[in-house]
Amino acid sequence: MQLKSLFAAGALGLAVFATPHAVMAEEVFDAPVATRQANETGLQTAIFAxxxxxxxxxxxxxxRGVTSAVSGYHGGTASTATYRQVSSGATRHAEVVRVTYDPSVVRYDQLLQILFSVGADPTLLNEQGPDHGPQYRSAIVPMNGEQRAVAEAYLRQMGSSGVWRRPIAVAIEDYQQFYEAEASHQDFLLRNPNSAYIRRWDQPKVEALEENFPSLWRARFRTG
Known part of the structure; x- marks a missing residue:
C-alpha cells in the first residue's frame, strides 16, 4: 500500500494514511533523492541528529545495510554527556545516532533521504515532535570530506526542492566526539514497545520506513 500524507509538507498536525495503522504521530515528508553520491567503499560511519x-x-x-545504530551525544564535553545533564539543554550536546553502514547496500545519500523522509522535519529548529531544546536539533555530522560534500549538496537541494514551505533548519556540524548513551537508551523501541511515547511518536516512523522504502526495509531489529 502506498503511504500518503493528507497534510502538506511544512504544516503542523497529525498525518493520516491509507494503511491499517490509520493515524501516524508525525508527518512523513517526501524528501528528494540526492543528486550527489559519496564515493565510499567498506564499512562507513555516519552521525545524525x-x-x-x-x-x-x-x-x-x-x-538494510546498516550494521550498527548506537544512540549517543555529540557537541559537548565528556563530563556532561549524561542523559540527565543533556536533557537540561545547557550542555551543547545533541542527541545523535552513530550509524555504521555498508555503502554497497545503502548509500550515505540514501540515509539522508530516510532521515528527512520518515525521521525528522528538517524545517524545525531545536525541536521535533513533543521535544524542545537545542539537544533535539537536527544536524548532520560528516565523518569525512565525501560525506560533507554530499550533505552540503543535499541541504541545498532540499532548500530548492519546494517540498517544504519553511526554510531548512538542519546544521552541518564538525565532528567533535561521540559519547555513547546509557545502556537504558539503547534499542529503546525494541525493549519498550508498549511505551506511550514510542507508540505515539516512534513506532509510526518505523512503519513509514517500511511503507516508503521497501527495498531498504529490514524486519529484524539489529542491535548496535
Whole structure:
C-alpha cells in the first residue's frame, strides 16, 4: 500500500494514511533523492541528529545495510554527556545516532533521504515532535570530506526542492566526539514497545520506513 500524507509538507498536525495503522504521530515528508553520491567503499560511519534518539536509532536499525545504530551525544564535553545533564539543554550536546553502514547496500545519500523522509522535519529548529531544546536539533555530522560534500549538496537541494514551505533548519556540524548513551537508551523501541511515547511518536516512523522504502526495509531489529 502506498503511504500518503493528507497534510502538506511544512504544516503542523497529525498525518493520516491509507494503511491499517490509520493515524501516524508525525508527518512523513517526501524528501528528494540526492543528486550527489559519496564515493565510499567498506564499512562507513555516519552521525545524525533528528530529535529524540530513540526513534532515529529505531529507523536505522531497521534499514538494510546498516550494521550498527548506537544512540549517543555529540557537541559537548565528556563530563556532561549524561542523559540527565543533556536533557537540561545547557550542555551543547545533541542527541545523535552513530550509524555504521555498508555503502554497497545503502548509500550515505540514501540515509539522508530516510532521515528527512520518515525521521525528522528538517524545517524545525531545536525541536521535533513533543521535544524542545537545542539537544533535539537536527544536524548532520560528516565523518569525512565525501560525506560533507554530499550533505552540503543535499541541504541545498532540499532548500530548492519546494517540498517544504519553511526554510531548512538542519546544521552541518564538525565532528567533535561521540559519547555513547546509557545502556537504558539503547534499542529503546525494541525493549519498550508498549511505551506511550514510542507508540505515539516512534513506532509510526518505523512503519513509514517500511511503507516508503521497501527495498531498504529490514524486519529484524539489529542491535548496535
Amino acid at each position: 533528528g530529535g529524540c534518539f530513540w526513534g532515529i536509532e529505531a529507523i536505522f536499525s531497521h534499514t
